[in-house]
Amino acid sequence: MSLLAAASEGPTFHPPTIWDFFPPVIAFENTPFAFSRITLAQILATVILVLVFWLGTRRLRLVPGRFQSIVEMGFDFVRGGIAHDLLGRKDGDRYLPILMTIFFMILFMNLTGIIPGINIAGTSIIAVPLLLAIVSYITFIYAGVRKSPKGFVRNSLFPSGIPVFLQWFVALLEFLSTFIIRPVTLILRLLMNMMVGHLMLVLFFSATQFFVFGLSGWWASLGVFTGAFGLAFTLFEVIVAVLQAYIFAILTAVYIQLAIADEH
Numbered sequence: 001m002s003l004l005a006a007a008s009e010g011p012t013f014h015p016p017t018i019w020d021f022f023p024p025v026i027a028f029e030n031t032p033f034a035f036s037r038i039t040l041a042q043i044l045a046t047v048i049l050v051l052v053f054w055l056g057t058r059r060l061r062l063v064p065g066r067f068q069s070i071v072e073m074g075f076d077f078v079r080g081g082i083a084h085d086l087l088g089r090k091d092g093d094r095y096l097p098i099l100m101t102i103f104f105m106i107l108f109m110n111l112t113g114i115i116p117g118i119n120i121a122g123t124s125i126i127a128v129p130l131l132l133a134i135v136s137y138i139t140f141i142y143a144g145v146r147k148s149p150k151g152f153v154r155n156s157l158f159p160s161g162i163p164v165f166l167q168w169f170v171a172l173l174e175f176l177s178t179f180i181i182r183p184v185t186l187i188l189r190l191l192m193n194m195m196v197g198h199l200m201l202v203l204f205f206s207a208t209q210f211f212v213f214g215l216s217g218w219w220a221s222l223g224v225f226t227g228a229f230g231l232a233f234t235l236f237e238v239i240v241a242v243l244q245a246y247i248f249a250i251l252t253a254v255y256i257q258l259a260i261a262d263e264h
Contacts (some may be wrong), residue, residue, distance in 0.1 A: 016167050025118070029148055042110035042122035049108045078103050078249065086253040087260075098139050102132055103249040106190065110241030113198055114234050121241070124194040126187065133186040136252040140182075144259030152259065182255060186248060197237045206232030 023037040056071030064072060078100050083092035109122030123129055144152035155169040156178050204226050211223030 037118060038120055038122065038125055041115075041118045041120055042084055042109060042128065044115075044118070045105075045108040045122050046113050049104055053104075074104070075100070082246075082250050082253050084112060086250070087259050091256070095139065095143070095253070098135065099253055101248050102136065102252055105247050106132065106248055107241060107245035110194060110244060111238070113194060113201070113241070114237050119201065120198055122191055123244075124198055129187040131191040131207040132190075132248065133183040135184045136186060136248075136255065139252065140255040140259050145257045147260040186251060189243050190248055193240060197233075197240055200233055201230060201237065204233060 024042065025034045025036050027035040053071060056068050059068075063067065079092070079096055079181045082103070083096045083099050085097060086092070106123060109128060111121075112118050113121035113124065141152075144156065148155065158167055159170065159174070162170050208227040208230060209222045211219045211226060
């Protein structure tokens with residue numbers, strides 16, 4: 001029996017499409033408060049994040065317990081590994097709340113992509129990456145203006161040592177790079193990674209369902225392989241979730257560091 005003929009006898013296999021990111025409305029349809037599965041993922045991630053840090057810090061002990069130790073490890077990772085390493089202790093502590101919020105917000109929203117029943121990251125639609133990029137962008141400008149109110153924009157657009165006849169050309173490139181490309185790349189890097197991760201999981205598990213329940217017989221052996229790849233990619237998605245949170249936070253810290261550098 002050919003694959004096409006066998007497929008016609010079972011459930012139709014629909015490959016993943018971009019419409020997976022527009023799930024049906026769960027409640028309040030046709031209102032500004034329409035509630036979908038992605039909204040549920042974002043709210044769930046926020047509630048879990050607040051709950052984790054509230055439980056981990058409400059009764060701080062000199063000798064921390066296991067849960068407090070895990071929460072403190074997360075704090076120390078962002079504080080020491082990102083803020084202090086790139087900005088120094090003084091400026092690192094000043095911008096630590098922003099960096100901490102960005103890192104853990106992205107991390108928890110990314111991880112909703114592997115929660116059964118939700119299966120989509122809260123950061124896989126443009127609204128969240130856009131919001132975080134705006135926060136990062138505003139923080140970068142604030143840091144630069146705070147450090148050098150009169151010289152921040154001038155020094156950003158006109159680096160020292162550039163020949164006079166090239167200054168305006170370089171200024172245009174610096175403007176595009178610093179004020180346009182940076183926030184856009186922050187948005188697209190996070191958004192595309194989480195979108196692709198979701199589509200890969202849908203592909204693997206849809207293929208598994210197709211081979212095992214749609215075709216059955218010896219085709220089910222292919223379902224074993226696609227299912228194994230799906231589970232392996234789920235673990236890989238955990239790594240990607242952490243990595244994307246780290247990259248976004250560290251790039252924000254790098255931009256702040258560039259804004260408060262001595263030449264500004």
